Amino acid sequence: MARIAVIGAGMxxxxxxxxLAVAGHRVVVYERGGTYGGAVGRFERDGFAFDTGPGLLTLPAVYRDLFVKTGKEPLEDVVDLVQVDPAARHVFADGTRVSLPNASRAGVVSALDEALGAGAGQRWGDFLVRAREAWDRTRRPLLEEPLWPDWQVLAEREPYPAVPHKRLLRTRRAGTLAEIGAWELRDPRLAELLADHALAYGVDPGSAPAAAAVLPYMEHAFGTWYVRGGIRELARAVYERCVRRKVEFVFGAEVTGVVEKDGRAAGVELAGGAVAEAEFVVGTGPWRLAGLVAGRELYGARDVAPQAEDRFPGRVVVCLALRGAREPGAVHRTVVHSPDAEGDLDLFRQGVAPERPTVRVDRPDDPALRPDADHESVVLTATVPSAAAYDWAAPGAADAFADTMVAAAExxxxxxxxxTLWREVRTPLHTERETGAGGGAVxxxxxxxxAGILHPSNSTALAGLFSAGGWSHPGGGLAHAGMSGALVAGLIVEGPGFRGSQ
Structure with a gap:
């Protein structure tokens, strides 16, 4: 049995x-804040409750596997997991509206044909078939296996099988999502639908590789799911599973350094000077982790280098406490597309908050989130520049942008x-304070x-030091973060020869 110190209580x-606890190790989690869950947060006031992080879950199999592997209770026994239908309603700039069924390719094709015109659904359906090929080619190395030592091969070829397109007497194939939208989908509304899936993950749809087609594919193939009581309930269930497996949590404990002895990690140093010894240390994001290990390079020239977190965008979340009941026929999620699709992307190109942003509106029909049936809790979300690129602390900046989001949501x-009875506006500054992520980025x-995105390996050049969470392989999102934990546990329990789940 080894002593293992874990930095942070994120997912x-x-x-x-x-x-690791199930494998027989003694695990202690040191969290500088007062609660668990990382970015999976909650805001509560006056009987209203709001998810301030992810509102829906994709790939629930990741957490089903976690609960199966760590105990006899399956995931569905500890949370009420429900499939959202429709998956989302989309409101386009020209006024077109379409509700897309959850995890039904035929249903989506039919809905798009009816709303956008004959042929639109088939083009989207054909796109999903090609997106599945990209998913099949990249699923294992990008989600289920530790980062390959020769990770460079993942960046050598575009896995999306683009359709040949003749342009200016030349045959071209789409290499970006924008080109897929223009050349394969051939409808600005379908292009906006595709772009939104990238934007929701903080990926620039204008320059994202065609491989980002896997993002809408994941939702269409595996569905979108909600946890009754809010996604925060998933974090609670994982925390309670840890406690039942004798994981110890120490809240209000800031780790200020990783202790090194004889060329390997030997514990953590806490604010105030106390040292907790350990044979293994599981750290936070690689960029921040480097600051905890003085005088040592954690990633060599052949590794994926950690990037400054604040170069990626963040999110503004507006929590609305509403008088009046949720009307019949309301849907859980609505995406209100920007009337200025190009301007909406200035957050990536110029680091400014978009004047007319795409806004996601979440209206869960959940009594646990409202004081009574005569009120409603609503969450608005928009992708924005991080606090390093945009001054969210400037007087009036947050409220002015929230006004813009509310106007779009209307x-x-x-x-x-x-x-609206009252509202709570949360910017990347809140994310930075609560999760430690540079600039409040996601x-x-x-x-x-x-032109893809790869994150540093879960292992480091310092023996015994590992990294789990969205800033490490395989990256951000609830499912990906959960898989990073599985990969770290495999590398510690089975050693460097671990090759992922079979």
Whole structure:
């Protein structure tokens, strides 16, 4: 039995802690804040409750596997997991509206044909078939296996099988999502639908590789799911599973350094000077982890180098406490697309908050989130520049942008302003304070392609030191963070020869 110190109580860290405890190790989690869950947060006031991080879950199999491997209770015994239908309603700039069924390719094709015109659904359906090929080619190396030592091969070829397209007497193939939208989908609304899946993950749809087609594929193939009581309930369930497996949590404990002895990690140093000895240390994001190990390079020239977290975008979340009941026929999620698709992407190109952002509106029909049936809790979310690129602390900046988001959301839910009792506006500054992520940025998932996104390996050059969470392989998102924990646990329990789940 080894002593293992885990830095932070995010979802990836807790997933690793639970698996390591089941393997017989003594695991202690040191969290500088007062609670668990990392970015999976909650805001509560006056009987209202709001998810301030992810609102829905994709790839629930990751957490089903976690609960199967760490105890006899399956996931569905500890949380009420329900499939959202429709998966989302989309409101486009020209006023077109379409509700897309959950995990039904035929249903989506039919809905798009009816809303956008004959042929639109088939083009989207054909795109999903090609996206599945990209998923099949990259699923194992990007989600289920430790980062390959020769990870460079993941960036050598575009895994998306683009359709040949004749342009200016030349035959071209789409290499970006924008080109897929223009050349293969051939409808600006379908292009916006595709772009939104990238934007929601903090990926620039204008320059994202075609391989990012796996993002809409994951949702269409495996569905989108909600946890009754809010996604925060998933974090609670993982935390309680850890506690049942004898994982110890120390809250209010800031780790200020990783102790090294005889060329390997030997514990952590806490604020105030106390040292907790350990044979293994599971750390936070690689960029921040480097600051905890003085005078040592954790990643060599052949590794994926950690990137400054604040170069990626963050999110503004507006929590709305509304008077009046949720009307019949309301859907859980509505995406209100920007009327200025190009301007919406200025957050990536110029580091400015978009004047007319794409806004995701979450209206869960969940009594646990409202004081009574005569009120409603609504969450608005928009992708924005991080606090390093944009001054969210400037007087009036946050409220002005929240006003813009509410105005956009009223295209889908008329009368929001008149129904609002109060609101809570949360910017990347809140994310930075609560999770430690530089600039309050949100990590994107890994994407294999010449212009893709790869994150540093879960292992480091310092023996015994590992990294779990969205800033490590395989990247951001609830499912990916959960898989990072599984990979770290495998590398510690089975050693460097671990090759992932079979």
């Amino acid at each position: 990836g860290a807790m997933a690793a802690a639970a698996r 295209r889908a839910v008329p009368g929001l302003r008149e129904r 990590p994107p998932p890994a994407l294999a392609a010449p």
